Amino acid sequence: MPVLRGAVTFSRFRAEPAKEAPSDIKRWLTRGLKAHAFEPIDRKSEEERAAGFVELENADSIEFPTSSLYYGEYALFSFRIDSIKVPAAAMKAELTKWASAFEKENDRPPSRGEKTAFKAEVRQMLRNRATPRTAVLDVSWNLKTQQVQIWAASRKTVDEILVALESALSVKFIGMTPADQARTEGLDEAALGPTAELIGMDLPATAVEEVSHGEA
Secondary structure, X not given: OOOOOOOOOOEEEEEEEOOOOOOOHHHHHHHHHHHOEOOOOOOOOOOOEEEEEEEOOOOXXXXXXXXXXXXXXXXXXXXXXXXXXXXXXXXXXHHHHHHHHHHHHHOOOOOHHHHHHHHHHHHHXXXXXXXXXXXXXXXXXXXXXXXXXXXXXXXXXXXXXXXXXXXXXXXXXXXXXXXXXXXXXXXXXHHHOOOHHHHOOOOOHHHHHHHHHHHO
């Protein structure tokens, strides 16, 4: 869990309530996380992905007790993403094996309808066997400054977590990178680029002369 130990990439934002600020911020946050908590993938359904909030130190728990959620002025929790995908190679191998056995037993190849029915059975069997791929991304929320840090490198994942938080808590997030601040203040991002001096480009002759006089 990078939020407690180790170095990792994170994105930083400032949270602003879309409506009036809640009177009891801890109760408000706990209720929002529970309402959008992680639910495992239903293996009998067609869904291949599930995502939601979980406790920081236990990705299988969604109770969010005060002792596990709040650390001083911080709320610490995680966003879990599970995905299940049936490998195409495994599906093909099972179908080939079944079709060969069917033809030997029935002296004819299986019909299109029989293939379709068996394919559904095989897919369900492989889904039941498959181990979900799990990703757990940490989130820290300073309840005093309203600064939120999302510990994820993927921009797509960061955006997904932001959307989940906005939906759960009716808040909006303002990015706190220099580029984000420039856009918020109406500045041209080009003005944030490195100066010629910083990247080692030659200075104009007049500037060199002024520097020389200054050193003297």
